[in-house]
Amino acid sequence: MNNNSRDINLEKQIDAYIKGNLSEDEVDQLWVELLKNPEYIDLLETEIAVKRVFEERKRNEAQKPTTPISTLRKSWKWVAAAASVAILVIAINLLKVDSEQNLQGLALSDINIAENLASPDVLRNQKERLGDADSLLNIGFRAAVSGEISKALELYQEVIENYQNEPAAAQAYLNIGIIKYNSGDYEEASKAFNNALKKDTKEQLFKEKANWYLGNAYINLNRLEEARKVIHKTYTLDGIYRKAAFRLLRKIDYELGNVDFDNFDEQIKEGK
Amino acid sequence: MDYADLVEALKKNDSSKVNEHLSTLIPRLHRFLTIHMNASRQDAEDCAQETLLLTLEAINDDRIKNPERILSYMLTSCKNNYLKIISKDKEQNYEDVPEEQHHQPGQLKAMLDEERKSLLEWCMEQLKDEYKKFMEYWFTDPGMEAEKVADKFDLSLSNTWTRKHRIIKQLNECYQEKSEL
Numbered sequence: 089m090n091n092n093s094r095d096i097n098l099e100k101q102i103d104a105y106i107k108g109n110l111s112e113d114e115v116d117q118l119w120v121e122l123l124k125n126p127e128y129i130d131l132l133e134t135e136i137a138v139k140r141v142f143e144e145r146k147r148n149e150a151q152k153p154t155t156p157i158s159t160l161r162k163s164w165k166w167v168a169a170a171a172s173v174a175i176l177v178i179a180i181n182l183l184k185v186d187s188e189q190n191l192q193g194l195a196l197s198d199i200n201i202a203e204n205l206a207s208p209d210v211l212r213n214q215k216e217r218l219g220d221a222d223s224l225l226n227i228g229f230r231a232a233v234s235g236e237i238s239k240a241l242e243l244y245q246e247v248i249e250n251y252q253n254e255p256a257a258a259q260a261y262l263n264i265g266i267i268k269y270n271s272g273d274y275e276e277a278s279k280a281f282n283n284a285l286k287k288d289t290k291e292q293l294f295k296e297k298a299n300w301y302l303g304n305a306y307i308n309l310n311r312l313e314e315a316r317k318v319i320h321k322t323y324t325l326d327g328i329y330r331k332a333a334f335r336l337l338r339k340i341d342y343e344l345g346n347v348d349f350d351n352f353d354e355q356i357k358e359g360k
Numbered sequence: 361m362d363y364a365d366l367v368e369a370l371k372k373n374d375s376s377k378v379n380e381h382l383s384t385l386i387p388r389l390h391r392f393l394t395i396h397m398n399a400s401r402q403d404a405e406d407c408a409q410e411t412l413l414l415t416l417e418a419i420n421d422d423r424i425k426n427p428e429r430i431l432s433y434m435l436t437s438c439k440n441n442y443l444k445i446i447s448k449d450k451e452q453n454y455e456d457v458p459e460e461q462h463h464q465p466g467q468l469k470a471m472l473d474e475e476r477k478s479l480l481e482w483c484m485e486q487l488k489d490e491y492k493k494f495m496e497y498w499f500t501d502p503g504m505e506a507e508k509v510a511d512k513f514d515l516s517l518s519n520t521w522t523r524k525h526r527i528i529k530q531l532n533e534c535y536q537e538k539s540e541l
Contacts (some may be wrong), residue, residue, distance in 0.1 A: 094522075094525060095455070095516075096521055098459070099521060099524075099525055100506075100521070102476055103506070103524075115396070116436070117436050119392055119396065120431045120432055120435065121388075122388075123363075123385070123388045123392070123431050123434075123435070124363075124431070125449060126384075126388055126391075128389075129388065129391050129395070129530050130536075131525075131528050131529060132395065133391075133395060133532075134480070134528055134531050135530040136395070137476055137477065137480050137535075138480065138484070138495065138528070138531060139499050140482060141477060141481055141484065142495070142499040142500050143499075144477075144497060146500055170449060192432050262422060297376055
C-alpha cells in the first residue's frame with residue numbers, strides 16, 4: 089500500500105472505531121471494507137496495540153507512588169550526586185517504616201474511583217442504548233466520579249438485578265465493593281468483591297483487582313488467614329499488583345507468625 | 361477482490377474460483393472474530409468454518425438476493441455463530457468444572473498479547489523523537505481529534521492523517537519483521 093492507494097476515509101473510520109465512536113451499523117460497514125482490504129486489518133491491529141501500550145503506560149504512571157525517591161529521580165543530573173545520600177537516608181527510613189508499620193497501615197487507605205471503577209469496554213464498539221447493562225455501568229461511573237455515590241450504587245444494583253448473567257454484573261459488584269471500601273464499610277466491600285469473583289470472568293486484570301481489593305478489605309477486618317489466601321492469589325496472577333502483594337504477604341506472615349523469612353521467596357513461589 | 365463473484369462462481373460450479381475466494385476469506389473472518397468479537401483462536405476457526413458452510417448453503421438455496429451484500433451477510437452470520445458458541449460456553453461454565461479449564465484460551469491470548477506488546481514497544485522506541493511525541497499525543501487522550509493534533513504539531517489536517525498512517529505502517533512493518541525472527 090503506497091500513499092496513492094491509501095483510503096483516507098477508511099483510516100478515519102478505523103480511528104473512530106478504535107475510539108468507540110461508531111454505531112453498530114457503521115462498525116459493520118467498516119468491517120465489510122476491511123474484509124476487502126486486509127492490509128488495513130494489519131494496520132488496525134497495530135493501532136489497537138499501540139493504543140494499549142500508551143494506555144498501559146498512562147495507567148502505570150498514575151499508579152507510581154510519588155515518593156521522594158521517584159521525585160528525585162526526575163531532577164537534574166547535577167543534583168543527583170548530592171541527592172544520592174539523601175535518597176539512601178530516605179530509603180533506609182522507608183524500610184524502617186515498612187517493618188514497624190502495622191498491617192492495617194500498609195493496606196490501601198482508599199481506592200481511586202476514577203482510575204479503578206470497572207466500566208464497559210467501549211474501545212471497539214460503543215453501545216449507547218439506554219437500559220443496556222453497559223450503559224447503566226457508564227452512567228454509574230459518571231455518577232460516582234461526580235460524587236453522587238448513592239445514585240451510582242443504585243445503578244450498579246440495577247445492573248446486578250437485571251443482568252445477573254452478563255459480565256456487567258461482575259463489574260457492578262466490583263464497583264460496589266470499591267465504593268463501600270472507600271466509605272470504610274469493609275464488611276460490605278468484602279461481600280461485593282467476593283461476589284465479583286464468583287462471576288465467571290476471563291479478564292485477568294479484573295481478577296487481579298478483585299482479589300487485591302478483597303485482600304485489603306480482609307486486612308482491615310483483621311481476617312488475616314482469608315487475606316493471605318486472596319493476596320497470595322493476587323501474587324500468583326503475576327500482574328500489576330504482584331510487588332505490592334508480595335510486600336503485604338511478608339507482613340501478613342509476620343503477623344501470623346507462620347513463616348521462615350530465610351526462605352520466604354521460595355515459600356511464596358511454591359504457593360505455601 | 362469482488363466477493364459478489366463468489367455467488368456467480370458457485371452458481372457456475374467454478375470450483376477453482378470458489379476455492380480462491382474461500383481461501384482469502386477464511387483468514388479475514390478469523391481476524392474479524394478475534395479483533396472485534398474477542399474470540400479465541402479455536403472459536404474463531406470454528407465460527408469461520410460454520411459461517412462459510414452456511415453461506416454456501418444460502419447461495420445454493422438462492423436465498424441471497426443481493427450478491428453485493430455477501431460480506432455483510434457473512435459478518436452477521438459470523439457474529440450470530442460466535443454468540444451461540446459463547447452462550448453454550450456460559451451454560452457449561454455454570455457446571456462444576458475446574459476453574460483452570462475456563463481460562464486457558466484467555467491466558468494464551470494474554471501471553472501472545474504480551475509478546476506482541478514487547479515487540480511493538482521495541483519498534484516504538486526506534487521511531488524519531490518527533491514521531492514518538494506525535495503518537496503519544498494522539499493516543500494518550502482517548503478523545504483526541506485529528507484537528508487538535510494538527511494544531512499542536514503545526515501540520516495541515518491532511519498531513520496529520522498522512523503522518524499517522526506512515527507511523528502506524530512503519531510500526532506494523534517493524535513488528536511483522538521482528539515477529540518473524
